[in-house]
Amino acid sequence: MSVETVSLADIGRDLGEQIAETDVYERFERASQAVENDPEAQEKIASFEQLRQEFMAARQTGDADRESLRRVQNAQNELHSLPVMKEYLAAQSDLQNTLEEINKAISEPLSVDFGGEAGGCCHD
Template sequence: MSVEQASPDERPAIEELGRELGERIAETPEYERFEDAREAVQRDEAVQAKIDEFEQLRAEFVQARQSGQATNADLHTVQDAQDELHAMPVMSEFLDAQDELTDTLEAVNQAISDPLAVDFGGEAGGCCQD
């Protein structure tokens, strides 16, 4: 039975299960590691400066590409800046934690999707998909 088909009395119970699931996910070691790593990235001035530099280079590259002025050297400059950013220990930890959390959330998505016979996180809102 979908949420739309659920009786008015059942909807709050389903929504409460969703809230409980969110709270339980927030208590997982994967989520806690992600939050700690995210906060470390936000506090690290060197990482923030490298993020700003990368974002500027990327924006310039996108603009150059849209005007037909982008070169392979420009692309390599952006890729090198991204590699330097990702190699910073604080950022590397964040990316690892993000990957681990993504894996956990994909497993949760699969657990929700299995009984529904639809990819809850990916296709539930789509129309007419095979």
């Protein structure tokens, strides 16, 4: 099977399907579903998001203070202290690490440094 007969998009889809079958991805999916199905987690997510939105709006108008920041941080800490959220965050971190490893493996044979080219066009 050569690149000529299989498009790179097809190879990417195959890779995505293979990733979806890994234990690390399946753990993430289970943890995500557990959070979605947990009423307490959903309540704390909604509370955190509301406080965060209020803080962001206050920050834009210059009305944000330490107390409002503290409320946001406390809501986030309460949310993250739930066992279902701890598992979700751990599963998410593991999946991100796996995807970063895959990205490095894909990038390794490429000699393109897009970060180095951000400031200009052509180098002699």
